Amino acid sequence: MAIPEKVDAVIVGAGPSGLMLAARLSEAGRKVVVLELGPPWEPKDLISSQIWSRRLKWHGANQLEGRNPVAHNFNAGWGVGGSVIHQYANWPRLHAEDFNVHSAFGRGLDWPFSYDVLRPWYDRIQNEVGVSGDHTREVWRPAGAPYPMPPVKVFPHAERVAEGFQKLGMRVSPAPVAINSVPFKGRPACVYDAWCDAGCPIGALVNTFVTYLPEALKHGAEIRPYSNALRVLTNARGDRAHGVEYVDTRTKERQVQMADLVILSAFTSQTPRLMLNSANDKHPNGLSNSNGLVGRYIMTHTGASAFGLFDEDVQNYMGTSAAQLISQDGYAKSSKRDFIGSYTWMIGAASKPNDFTGIANTQVPLFGAALHDYMKRASKGLVKISAVMEALPNADNRIVLSDRKDEYGMPIARIIHSLDEDALKLFAHAREEGLRIMHATAAKEVWAPPGPPALLHFTGGTPMGKSAADSVTDGYGRAHELANLYITGAGLYPTEGAVHPTFTLHALTARTADHLVRNWGTIVA
Amino acid sequence: MTVDRRSMLKGAALSAFAFTVGGATSWLTLREAYAQSVPLNVLTPTERAALEALGETLLPGAREAGIALYVDHQLSVDPGDCLLAARVANVPPPVSNFYRACLGALDRAATAAHGMPFAQLSPEQRNHFVDAMRQKVPEGWTGPPSPFFYLLARMDAVDVVYGTVEGFERLGVPYMPHVSPTSKW
Ligand SMILES: Cc1cc2nc3c(=O)[nH]c(=O)nc-3n(C[C@H](O)[C@H](O)[C@H](O)COP(=O)(O)OP(=O)(O)OC[C@H]3O[C@@H](n4cnc5c(N)ncnc54)[C@H](O)[C@@H]3O)c2cc1C
Ligand code: SF4
Numbered sequence: 001m002a003i004p005e006k007v008d009a010v011i012v013g014a015g016p017s018g019l020m021l022a023a024r025l026s027e028a029g030r031k032v033v034v035l036e037l038g039p040p041w042e043p044k045d046l047i048s049s050q051i052w053s054r055r056l057k058w059h060g061a062n063q064l065e066g067r068n069p070v071a072h073n074f075n076a077g078w079g080v081g082g083s084v085i086h087q088y089a090n091w092p093r094l095h096a097e098d099f100n101v102h103s104a105f106g107r108g109l110d111w112p113f114s115y116d117v118l119r120p121w122y123d124r125i126q127n128e129v130g131v132s133g134d135h136t137r138e139v140w141r142p143a144g145a146p147y148p149m150p151p152v153k154v155f156p157h158a159e160r161v162a163e164g165f166q167k168l169g170m171r172v173s174p175a176p177v178a179i180n181s182v183p184f185k186g187r188p189a190c191v192y193d194a195w196c197d198a199g200c201p202i203g204a205l206v207n208t209f210v211t212y213l214p215e216a217l218k219h220g221a222e223i224r225p226y227s228n229a230l231r232v233l234t235n236a237r238g239d240r241a242h243g244v245e246y247v248d249t250r251t252k253e254r255q256v257q258m259a260d261l262v263i264l265s266a267f268t269s270q271t272p273r274l275m276l277n278s279a280n281d282k283h284p285n286g287l288s289n290s291n292g293l294v295g296r297y298i299m300t301h302t303g304a305s306a307f308g309l310f311d312e313d314v315q316n317y318m319g320t321s322a323a324q325l326i327s328q329d330g331y332a333k334s335s336k337r338d339f340i341g342s343y344t345w346m347i348g349a350a351s352k353p354n355d356f357t358g359i360a361n362t363q364v365p366l367f368g369a370a371l372h373d374y375m376k377r378a379s380k381g382l383v384k385i386s387a388v389m390e391a392l393p394n395a396d397n398r399i400v401l402s403d404r405k406d407e408y409g410m411p412i413a414r415i416i417h418s419l420d421e422d423a424l425k426l427f428a429h430a431r432e433e434g435l436r437i438m439h440a441t442a443a444k445e446v447w448a449p450p451g452p453p454a455l456l457h458f459t460g461g462t463p464m465g466k467s468a469a470d471s472v473t474d475g476y477g478r479a480h481e482l483a484n485l486y487i488t489g490a491g492l493y494p495t496e497g498a499v500h501p502t503f504t505l506h507a508l509t510a511r512t513a514d515h516l517v518r519n520w521g522t523i524v525a
Numbered sequence: 526m527t528v529d530r531r532s533m534l535k536g537a538a539l540s541a542f543a544f545t546v547g548g549a550t551s552w553l554t555l556r557e558a559y560a561q562s563v564p565l566n567v568l569t570p571t572e573r574a575a576l577e578a579l580g581e582t583l584l585p586g587a588r589e590a591g592i593a594l595y596v597d598h599q600l601s602v603d604p605g606d607c608l609l610a611a612r613v614a615n616v617p618p619p620v621s622n623f624y625r626a627c628l629g630a631l632d633r634a635a636t637a638a639h640g641m642p643f644a645q646l647s648p649e650q651r652n653h654f655v656d657a658m659r660q661k662v663p664e665g666w667t668g669p670p671s672p673f674f675y676l677l678a679r680m681d682a683v684d685v686v687y688g689t690v691e692g693f694e695r696l697g698v699p700y701m702p703h704v705s706p707t708s709k710w
Contacts, residue, residue: 046703048701368582368652
């Protein structure tokens with residue numbers, strides 16, 4: 001087993017959170033190595049095709065169980081850049097009420113801090129990477145700075161649906177998106193060809209190719225692709241992490257990268273898997289897992305959609321994979337509804353003919369000549385809305401190690417997930433509201449898939465918290481039992497709100513990066 | 526780190542595969558490869574017949590658009606390069622096991638119902654069979670659930686018929702690529 005030179009920090013996972021930390025720490029003069037399991041993607045790999053986009057997705061095996069198995073691979077990427085290289089860039093903020101669900105309703109968990117703590121980091125990130133929107137019309141948004149760019153363009157397919165919302169007295173506003181509505185910091189404005197799901201190679205959308213990867217490289221961080229982390233190693237006392245064992249997937253050679261600081265940024269599913277697989281005599285249940293919470297409280301957002309068909313060309317092929325408008329009139333959590341949970345309506349995502357969110361899949365029962373007819377009508381006439389809905393954390397939803405192993409002898413992740421009554425009632429509520437909204441438009445035909453709910457973003461599993469008894473990390477992502485092991489990403493969320501995770505993830509990581517840079521001496525001492 | 530849009534738009538927006546024909550490598554579209562009867566690498570002739578008949582039932586034109594060649598090619602590459610919808614639907618690698626199991630189940634269930642494999646059924650029988658298998662697992666079907674296979678095989682058919690530059694043209698919607706899918710799949 002080869003032992004490369006010891007470094008200041010080793011980071012597992014080259015997604016936005018890992019690369020942001022690599023950029024910040026190397027900028028502060030630290031020697032950083034990032035181990036990334038996948039290949040070194042470049043912008044030219046972002047081929048404009050829904051078929052090709054699948055090459056960017058996770059492909060390793062997971063054992064998916066429970067009544068509602070997690071839609072893992074749709075939501076996960078691999079390779080240098082991480083999942084975010086083909087994100088859609090819906091970037092709403094969490095609301096203040098999302099931070100204290102347990103205190104307010106006796107359900108779920110509380111965050112270790114309030115919205116006010118994260119607010120300056122949201123403001124800082126939106127100016128750093130670029131977010132378009134209109135904070136005055138986004139009436140539900142908590143306090144914060146105006147967006148640095150005006151809203152993105154709105155096409156007829158979104159306008160037609162907005163009419164339905166308005167008829168029902170519901171408000172809509174421009175969607176906050178990490179997409180350039182105008183040129184921003186030398187990056188071009190969006191041209192609305194809707195290839196975001198296959199990756200935006202021109203840099204109009206926030207991905208790591210235009211944010212933290214070039215910064216990390218500029219400051220001297222080393223990114224090692226094809227490096228599959230297997231275990232975090234600790235010192236003999238078991239109170240400090242001191243390196244990561246990994247395998248080069250091309251040569252199959254095993255190596256250890258020693259470091260003063262270890263950071264796990266390997267996405268919601270793989271960070272707990274690594275921690276559990278790193279069990280040793282001082283951490284028999286897996287790293288920093290005396291309370292048995294590593295891997296617990298995983299969550300997915302659920303999704304409900306409603307569709308309408310127009311005879312006119314509504315230009316549904318124009319726009320972005322993200323929404324053009326949103327409505328959060330149903331966001332406020334209330335014990336007066338028969339469920340606890342928030343939801344956000346996403347309006348006017350553009351459509352391609354094929355793939356999971358493509359036009360053909362909006363009418364799965366159709367086949368044969370009927371499918372051809374439908375494709376011809378819907379490819380210009382389909383409108384859609386989808387709700388992003390909160391699911392409350394539940395300790396039984398969890399990641400454990402499977403009996404099955406991968407080719408390197410590491411147990412694969414067994415991901416067990418079922419939706420509770422609240423989530424199912426919220427789905428029924430949103431679906432029924434979606435149908436009402438569509439019926440209020442001028443669409444000729446209206447429908448909404450009956451369920452089960454779609455499963456969206458994957459969060460939790462390593463929740464942060466105030467007390468070591470009921471969480472996995474502190475508010476900076478530091479594992480409670482290892483002074484120099486940090487975790488990043490949406491796995492840290494105690495609750496998930498009803499907004500996409502990545503703006504919050506950026507804000508949280510920026511806060512942690514600042515903390516690490518300021519307190520380096522004490523953290524690695 | 527971005528790609529200049531104008532340089533990316535150069536070049537024909539073809540989707541060509543590298544096929545070995547008569548010992549030499551040729552760049553062919555799926556449709557050309559189908560017309561030249563290029564042999565498959567992974568699927569057997571029986572599996573090919575079942576997949577083509579199913580594809581044609583799901584979306585007429587899928588056979589000639591090269592559904593069997595497309596699926597077969599994707600089953601022969603590394604899991605990390607596989608572009609099938611099955612990858613995204615969490616079918617664990619090797620995905621060929623999944624297709625083998627489903628195509629075998631299709632033929633067994635068709636034989637249980639009609640005394641012959643799926644490819645030999647009449648067009649009406651195929652339509653009825655597919656309508657049944659999309660809703661619940663038919664008698665004689667053993668393997669992954671038939672509604673799940675219906676979804677994925679239907680996605681394969683839609684991919685080859687409508688997921689290409691040619692398919693977009695047929696629908697009359699603009700393709701507007703940044704990076705054209707010109708290289709081999
Ligand atoms: C299709 C799609 C659309 C999305 N749309 C949106 C959206 O509209 N809005 C939004 O907010 N979010 C969206 N997201 C989610 C967003 O991309 C993620 O939240 C974000 O990328 C997570 O960042 P991360 O750094 O935590 O992890 P990731 O970006 O997932 O990076 C983790 C990295 O770790 C690597 N890794 C895993 N295990 C190991 C190991 N053992 N050894 C070495 N490396 C390892 C992985 O290969 C991966 O590259 C979308 C994601 C996808 C896939
Ligand atoms: S629609 Fe805009 S953000 Fe999306 S890929 Fe095209 S240019 Fe990039």
